[in-house]
Amino acid sequence: MCTLQQRGSVFVLTLTGDGEHRLGHALISSLRSAVASAAEAAAKAGPGAALVTVGEGRFFSNGLDIGWAGTSRARLSELVAALRPLAADLLALPMPTVAAVTGHASAGGCLLALCHDYRVMRGDRGVLYMSEVDIGLPLPPYFMAVLRAKITAANALRDVALRGKKVRAAEGKEMGIVDAVYPSADETAVEAFKLAEQLAARKWDGGVYASIRMSMYPEACRSVGIVEESDEEKRKHFASKL
Amino acid sequence: MESNKDLCTVERRGRVHLITITGAGEHRLNPDLLAALRSAVAASAGAGALVLAAEGKFFSNGFDQAWARTAPPHLHGTMDGGLRALVADLLALRMPTVAAVTGHAAAAGCALALVHDAVLMRGSRGFLYMSEVDVGIKFVDFVAAVLRDKVPDAAARRDLVLRGDRVAAPEAVRRGLVDAAIDGGPEDVVAAAVAEAERLAARGWDGEAVAEIRKAAWPQLWGQVKDHGAGPAPAGVRPRL
Numbered sequence: 001m002c003t004l005q006q007r008g009s010v011f012v013l014t015l016t017g018d019g020e021h022r023l024g025h026a027l028i029s030s031l032r033s034a035v036a037s038a039a040e041a042a043a044k045a046g047p048g049a050a051l052v053t054v055g056e057g058r059f060f061s062n063g064l065d066i067g068w069a070g071t072s073r074a075r076l077s078e079l080v081a082a083l084r085p086l087a088a089d090l091l092a093l094p095m096p097t098v099a100a101v102t103g104h105a106s107a108g109g110c111l112l113a114l115c116h117d118y119r120v121m122r123g124d125r126g127v128l129y130m131s132e133v134d135i136g137l138p139l140p141p142y143f144m145a146v147l148r149a150k151i152t153a154a155n156a157l158r159d160v161a162l163r164g165k166k167v168r169a170a171e172g173k174e175m176g177i178v179d180a181v182y183p184s185a186d187e188t189a190v191e192a193f194k195l196a197e198q199l200a201a202r203k204w205d206g207g208v209y210a211s212i213r214m215s216m217y218p219e220a221c222r223s224v225g226i227v228e229e230s231d232e233e234k235r236k237h238f239a240s241k242l
Numbered sequence: 243m244e245s246n247k248d249l250c251t252v253e254r255r256g257r258v259h260l261i262t263i264t265g266a267g268e269h270r271l272n273p274d275l276l277a278a279l280r281s282a283v284a285a286s287a288g289a290g291a292l293v294l295a296a297e298g299k300f301f302s303n304g305f306d307q308a309w310a311r312t313a314p315p316h317l318h319g320t321m322d323g324g325l326r327a328l329v330a331d332l333l334a335l336r337m338p339t340v341a342a343v344t345g346h347a348a349a350a351g352c353a354l355a356l357v358h359d360a361v362l363m364r365g366s367r368g369f370l371y372m373s374e375v376d377v378g379i380k381f382v383d384f385v386a387a388v389l390r391d392k393v394p395d396a397a398a399r400r401d402l403v404l405r406g407d408r409v410a411a412p413e414a415v416r417r418g419l420v421d422a423a424i425d426g427g428p429e430d431v432v433a434a435a436v437a438e439a440e441r442l443a444a445r446g447w448d449g450e451a452v453a454e455i456r457k458a459a460w461p462q463l464w465g466q467v468k469d470h471g472a473g474p475a476p477a478g479v480r481p482r483l
Contacts, residue, residue, distance in 0.1 A: 152394050176397045179397065204378075209375060209404065211381070212403055212404060215383070216400070218390075235319070237379075237380055238318070242310055
């Protein structure tokens with residue numbers, strides 16, 4: 001379902017196999033374990049780490065496992081609820097994160113990509129697509145909170161959320177959603193790794209990095225269930241750094 | 243203790259109240275400089291617009307860690323409290339405000355510049371730099387709010403605060419961080435800022451309207467600082483629309 005490798009200071013999280021990498025309970029659980037392992041390993045190793053998430057095959061992720069949910073609203077709600085803590089894990093992760101969008105990223109899969117700090121994407125194929133409006137599903141509140149945090153140009157948000165626009169990489173770059181475009185999946189993965197290496201080489205304190213990230217998206221963080229750090233905790237941290 | 247007069251000067255140029263942080267140093271925002279700046283801002287009453295500029299290579303390089311190292315911990319709050327109050331004063335100010343970023347503006351110094359209604363920056367020298375990620379310091383809540391309210395573009399904000407980009411003026415304009423890059427030396431930047439401030443003053447806007455509109459435009463930021471400023475001067479009876 002997924003693997004985690006450490007290559008130097010970079011943790012590579014791979015959604016394995018040629019399938020759609022549908023986010024069901026098992027995959028979500030594996031992803032959470034992997035992300036937690038990366039955080040734990042980085043904490044032991046000291047400052048300077050980064051995460052890259054990459055998909056094998058034609059898909060980054062095609063979203064929640066609606067096949068498993070079928071017509072059951074209860075099951076769909078379960079999956080929505082299960083993905084929320086993974087989103088929280090990523091938004092709170094004490095290291096920079098890069099999504100190598102090597103294939104289609106739809107709905108929950110698009111959300112997963114948006115939960116990363118940076119997105120690099122293949123230009124030849126694949127789209128970012130919030131399909132919910134086309135399927136007739138409202139967006140869960142935390143989905144919308146993350147979209148609003150990461151897609152800040154009003155027209156871009158309208159196009160992605162309200163029009164179900166299928167966004168290719170080059171257009172995503174113009175919209176401010178994609179940071180870099182590469183000609184193929186392989187190059188995308190390679191460049192994503194290089195970017196992660198550069199970010200890790202800055203040797204940022206993971207806790208500080210995460211704190212700054214979370215202070216930029218307080219509503220999204222609240223929405224996914226992250227508990228806000230108190231000013232008292234921050235002041236203690238400041239005093240300890242003098 | 244240095245007299246406030248040494249830390250910044252004030253002068254009137256036409257309708258513009260020009261505050262200049264003096265000296266060749268880093269203009270670190272310690273309680274003394276913050277108090278001096280608050281006095282200087284308070285002295286703007288009656289002017290049509292305010293400009294904040296600085297001498298030397300730096301606009302401001304942020305909070306004064308060196309001071310904090312030697313000061314008792316219970317006083318550290320006076321430093322971010324002092325900036326919080328200055329920000330409140332600037333947001334509540336009854337006239338347009340312009341920052342003349344004549345040199346490097348880093349961390350809290352960068353945030354201070356961005357609080358102004360308009361930011362003009364020296365084209366050929368100096369950069370904006372949110373250094374906190376590199377130095378390993380978390381953001382104070384209202385500094386985070388300045389960045390969220392004044393740099394709404396997610397990618398631009400991320401590059402500034404999470405990548406620690408050092409952004410020179412032309413790039414800062416391109417990213418929407420500042421309004422203009424000004425050619426020439428620091429005096430040219432100041433002159434351009436004063437000219438812009440004079441143009442804003444010439445609009446003859448009602449000061450209270452300016453203040454109320456500004457506070458409503460940046461509600462997150464105003465909410466974080468509103469209880470800390472000098473407070474409103476007594477107002478006459480005003481019609482409410």
